[in-house]
Amino acid sequence: MEQEYASTLLETAVNELSRLPGIGRKTALRLALHILRQDEKYGIELGEAIINLRNGIRYCTTCHNISETDTCPICSNPSRDASTVCVVESVKDVMSFENTRQFNGLYHVLGGVISPMDGIGPDQLEIESLVERVANGGVKEVILALSATMEGETTNFYIYRRLGTLPVKITQLARGVSVGNEIEYTDEITLGRSLLNRTLFSESFNQHLQ
Amino acid sequence: MEQEYASTLLETAVNELSRLPGIGRKTALRLALHILRQDEKYGIELGEAIINLRNGIRYCTTCHNISETDTCPICSNPSRDASTVCVVESVKDVMSFENTRQFNGLYHVLGGVISPMDGIGPDQLEIESLVERVANGGVKEVILALSATMEGETTNFYIYRRLGTLPVKITQLARGVSVGNEIEYTDEITLGRSLLNRTLFSESFNQHLQ
Numbered sequence: 001m002e003q004e005y006a007s008t009l010l011e012t013a014v015n016e017l018s019r020l021p022g023i024g025r026k027t028a029l030r031l032a033l034h035i036l037r038q039d040e041k042y043g044i045e046l047g048e049a050i051i052n053l054r055n056g057i058r059y060c061t062t063c064h065n066i067s068e069t070d071t072c073p074i075c076s077n078p079s080r081d082a083s084t085v086c087v088v089e090s091v092k093d094v095m096s097f098e099n100t101r102q103f104n105g106l107y108h109v110l111g112g113v114i115s116p117m118d119g120i121g122p123d124q125l126e127i128e129s130l131v132e133r134v135a136n137g138g139v140k141e142v143i144l145a146l147s148a149t150m151e152g153e154t155t156n157f158y159i160y161r162r163l164g165t166l167p168v169k170i171t172q173l174a175r176g177v178s179v180g181n182e183i184e185y186t187d188e189i190t191l192g193r194s195l196l197n198r199t200l201f202s203e204s205f206n207q208h209l210q
Numbered sequence: 211m212e213q214e215y216a217s218t219l220l221e222t223a224v225n226e227l228s229r230l231p232g233i234g235r236k237t238a239l240r241l242a243l244h245i246l247r248q249d250e251k252y253g254i255e256l257g258e259a260i261i262n263l264r265n266g267i268r269y270c271t272t273c274h275n276i277s278e279t280d281t282c283p284i285c286s287n288p289s290r291d292a293s294t295v296c297v298v299e300s301v302k303d304v305m306s307f308e309n310t311r312q313f314n315g316l317y318h319v320l321g322g323v324i325s326p327m328d329g330i331g332p333d334q335l336e337i338e339s340l341v342e343r344v345a346n347g348g349v350k351e352v353i354l355a356l357s358a359t360m361e362g363e364t365t366n367f368y369i370y371r372r373l374g375t376l377p378v379k380i381t382q383l384a385r386g387v388s389v390g391n392e393i394e395y396t397d398e399i400t401l402g403r404s405l406l407n408r409t410l411f412s413e414s415f416n417q418h419l420q
Contacts, residue, residue, distance in 0.1 A: 007278050013263040016256040021244050027232070033301060034231050035260060036267055036276065043264025046226040047257040050245060053223040054253025057246055066246065068217050091243060 062133070064109040064126050066091050074098075074106060081105045083140040087130060087159065089113055089147065097145065105143070108133065113146055113155040122158055130159065134166050144172040272343070274319040274336050276301050284308075284316060291315045293350040297340065297369065299323055299357065307355065315353075318343065323356055323365040332368055340369065344376050354382040 010032055017028035035043045059065070060072035063085075067073070074080060074094075084105030088094055094107050110125045122128075134142065142163060146152035160170055176194035177186050186194075220242055227238035245253045269275070270282035277283070284290060284304075294315030298304055304317050320335045332338075344352060352373060356362035370380055386404035387396050396404075 007267060007276060009259075009263050009266045009278060010276065013259040016252075016259040019252065019256070020241050022237070022240075029302070029305075030232075031230050032263060035264060036301075040264055042226075042229065043260055046229075047259075047261035047264070049219075049223040049226040049257075050253055050260070051257035053219050053242060054245060054250060054257070056219045057217060066217060066220065068219060091246075092239070095239075 063107045064111065064129070065094050065107055079104075082138060084143065085130075085133070085139050085141070086143040086145050088145050089152075093145065105141075108142075110146075110155070113149075113151040114158055115151045125155075127159060127162060131162050131166075134163055134168050139168055141169045141171060144170065148173075148175060273317045274321065274339070275304050275317055289314075292348060294353065295340075295343070295349050295351070296353040296355050298355050299362075303355065315351075318352075320356075320365070323359075323361040324368055325361045335365070337369060337372060341372050341376075344373055344378050349378055351379045351381060354380065358383075358385060 010029075013032045013035075014025060014028045017023060017031050018025045020028075023031070035046065056068055057066050058068070058070070060067040060075055061070050062075045063072060065072045065074065069076075081104050085108050086097060086103060086105055087108045087110060088097065089110055089112055091109060094109060097103050097107070108126065108130050110127065110130075112120055112125055114120060114122055114125065130142075133139065142159075144156045144159060146155055156172060163170060174197060175190060176197065177183065177190060183191070220239075223242045223245075224235060224238045227233060227241050228235045230238075233241070245256065266278055267276050268278070268280070270277040270285055271280050272285045273282060275282045275284065279286075291314050295318050296307060296313060296315055297318045297320060298307065299320055299322055301319060304319060307313050307317070318336065318340050320337065320340070322330055322335055324330060324332055324335065340352075343349065352369075354366045354369060356365055366382060373380060384407060385400060386407060387393065387400060393401070
């Protein structure tokens with residue numbers, strides 16, 4: 001039976017909230033009633049934060065990360081190494097790599113990976129702009145940091161071929177046993193790769209101390 | 211490690227979204243990035259819907275249900291039976307009872323139940339206004355429709371005592387086996403109550419047909 005709301009304002013808010021991922025109509029109603037139970041200030045601040053987010057955020061013209069300016073703070077930071085470009089799927093991945101504090105180069109956000117099943121081809125991704133960026137010179141290394149899935153590997157290979165003629169070193173993230181994971185539960189392909197690409201114990205020991 | 215956001219607008223939106231119940235910082239970030247990926251229109255509409263909700267909704271001065279006017283559409287509907295008042299915990303419960311389409315009386319929203327553990331006493335609930343409403347006359351029956359929990363029963367009993375001297379019939383929701391539930395998984399107290407309050411089969415048959 002169709003839920004009836006006492007108010008069209010409530011109904012509109014529930015409609016809009018339930019368009020968020022993972023939020024159905026029941027949760028949306030719970031959220032809306034929660035907002036009503038809070039200080040009046042909170043609902044206004046939440047609404048304004050969303051509108052400001054939507055109005056204020058644009059994409060960096062160089063790396064396609066989100067930014068409040070034409071060039072994002074990472075690309076415009078002179079202390080970062082502009083000769084190394086880490087290619088990632090999404091804005092969220094940029095945050096994840098930034099959180100590691102292990103990378104001082106720049107990024108290039110593709111906006112996804114090639115996935116024929118989802119109708120995503122190379123043209124919908126920021127691959128052309130990556131090729132241009134490398135062709136313009138100054139980039140010595142491109143790190144492919146896409147998911148270790150079929151789609152990610154396909155995209156890696158496509159980019160590798162597109163950059164093939166340009167004088168740039170192309171690397172990819174190490175494949176291996178995840179830190180904290182047990183060997184027993186690690187799949188065989190990963191185990192095989194981790195064996196082939198084994199590293200000197202003394203080196204990993206030093207990395208640990210960093 | 212503290213998550214770093216590329217933008218203060220994003221950080222503010224994540225902060226506000228993560229104050230919603232059941233939404234942590236990771237989910238809030240996912241929602242914010244989702245909003246950014248959608249049409250510009252959507253973020254604006256969502257934000258405005260929340261602000262309009264917060265600005266436009268008030269509480270009915272009679273029954274304390276949410277309303278866009280001083281008296282809610284239920285209380286101001288002349289075709290509803292003003293002599294029967296159903297006492298419920300929350301605005302959500304009003305919607306649930308309205309969805310049954312079995313009730314044509316009015317409501318009284320308490321705003322919770324008495325719960326000393328959560329520091330909620332009778333003074334924080336709309337009990338005084340219920341007593342006044344009944345004392346003003348015109349109400350023939352008060353239906354106690356609170357949760358069948360310790361707190362609900364306590365509140366039922368408190369209201370029963372407060373209304374004790376007034377000439378009004380006080381009823382409560384039937385306790386029994388939930389429709390669709392198996393006897394095997396129904397607790398003994400409910401089974402006992404359902405046995406004591408058994409109804410004529412021919413009557414329940416007629417209710418089924420309604």
